[in-house]
Amino acid sequence: MEVHEKRKLLGAIEILVKRPAQADETTLGNAIGYFTKLVEDLTQGQITLLPVQKQQLKNAIEEIA
Numbered sequence: 001m002e003v004h005e006k007r008k009l010l011g012a013i014e015i016l017v018k019r020p021a022q023a024d025e026t027t028l029g030n031a032i033g034y035f036t037k038l039v040e041d042l043t044q045g046q047i048t049l050l051p052v053q054k055q056q057l058k059n060a061i062e063e064i065a
Contacts, residue, residue: 009034
């Protein structure tokens with residue numbers, strides 16, 4: 001993971017923690033996306049995070065049941 005990507009992750013986390021009212025979908029997208037990339041890089045791909053919207057998860061569970 002490149003240094004500029006880590007800075008974007010830190011910037012997004014700072015907004016979410018210190019100024020949550022200023023957070024928007026871009027902020028959330030950056031936090032989720034770059035955190036996912038960080039985890040994958042640190043674990044050399046052994047752990048992958050897959051963000052799922054609540055409604056998608058609920059629908060998938062209902063299909064199985």
